[in-house]
Amino acid sequence: xxxxxxxxxxxxxxxxxxxxxxxxxxxxxxxxxxxxxxxxxxxxxxxxxxxxxxxxxxxxxxxxxxxxxxxxxxxxxxxxxxxxxxxxxxxxxxxxxxxxxxxxxxxxxxxxxx
Amino acid sequence: xxxxxxxxxxxxxxxxxxxxxxxxxxxxxxxxxxxxxxxxxxxxxxxxxxxxxxxxxxxxxxxxxxxxxxxxxxxxxxxxxxxxxxxxxxxxxxxxxxxxxxxxxxxxxxx
Numbered sequence: 001x002x003x004x005x006x007x008x009x010x011x012x013x014x015x016x017x018x019x020x021x022x023x024x025x026x027x028x029x030x031x032x033x034x035x036x037x038x039x040x041x042x043x044x045x046x047x048x049x050x051x052x053x054x055x056x057x058x059x060x061x062x063x064x065x066x067x068x069x070x071x072x073x074x075x076x077x078x079x080x081x082x083x084x085x086x087x088x089x090x091x092x093x094x095x096x097x098x099x100x101x102x103x104x105x106x107x108x109x110x111x112x113x114x
Numbered sequence: 115x116x117x118x119x120x121x122x123x124x125x126x127x128x129x130x131x132x133x134x135x136x137x138x139x140x141x142x143x144x145x146x147x148x149x150x151x152x153x154x155x156x157x158x159x160x161x162x163x164x165x166x167x168x169x170x171x172x173x174x175x176x177x178x179x180x181x182x183x184x185x186x187x188x189x190x191x192x193x194x195x196x197x198x199x200x201x202x203x204x205x206x207x208x209x210x211x212x213x214x215x216x217x218x219x220x221x222x223x224x225x
Contacts, residue, residue: 006157032211043217044158044202051211093157101146101206103213108157 002028004096006106013084014114021079021109023094029074030096034103035067037090044093050077084113117141118205120216128224133190135219137203140184146206147179147186152218153199162188193223 003026011019023033033050048058048069056069066088068080077096081088089112095103119138127133135149146165150158164170164177164186176189186205190197203216 044215046215049211091155097211097213101210101213102148102160102163103204104160105150105157 002026002096002098002102002104004094004104004106006094006109008109009107010110010112012112012114015085016083019081019084019111021081021092021094021111023077023079023096023106025075025096025098025104028096028098030077030098031074032097033071033077034095034097035069035077035079036093036095038093038108039090047079081111084111086113089113117207117214118203118216120201120203120219122217123220124222125219126222126224127193129193129195131193131223133193133197133221133223135188135190135201135203135221137186137188137205137216138184139186139203139205139214141205141207142181142184144181144184144205144207146213147177148204148206148213149175149177149186149188150202150204150215151199152202158202190221193221195223195225198222 005024035047036044047062048056050056050071052071058064071077093108094106149162152158162177164179170177174191178187200218200220202218206213
């Protein structure tokens with residue numbers, strides 16, 4: 001199957017700092033990438049849909065100024081959590097969609113804000 | 115009504131048994147169906163895709179699709195403790211980027 005690389009796998013940061021997470025499709029071009037967050041023992045929650053060359057579409061209740069998404073190329077999307085606070089601590093997962101509309105997931109980033 | 119519904123479980127089966135996971139969806143026009151497995155603390159990984167009515171087999175896994183009943187299932191034969199995970203059903207509603215996930219069914223295979 002296709003490979004999606006997500007970095008970093010774990011981040012520990014102080015409250016008020018910004019954190020950037022990268023998501024790369026390694027062996028295919030992804031016009032569309034997705035960002036999810038997941039709290040322990042809960043379902044995946046879609047945060048936003050990222051389309052190459054255009055603005056991301058955010059789900060209701062997700063602050064676009066808080067979670068900045070950039071999809072500058074067909075293989076890279078980034079999520080920046082700005083001014084992170086402890087309540088932003090979560091497991092963030094990206095996925096990339098191939099030409100057959102199949103989503104492949106990155107390994108996830110575990111963010112801990114102190 | 116949720117767009118993709120799964121029994122949250124937990125579903126517990128003994129080692130060697132068949133585990134049956136079920137999923138229903140609301141959009142009759144849905145065209146692509148997927149099963150993902152998510153181990154605790156890890157991200158989901160794709161295990162099966164199915165597009166046509168009937169059965170699709172891959173090793174110990176069989177996906178079954180019935181579009182008339184808006185029902186897709188996953189059978190795991192000879193279940194192993196390593197199959198213990200949460201299984202997510204996903205439905206693409208029109209061959210576009212609009213994929214909806216169920217909440218997942220937690221499966222435990224007991225030795």
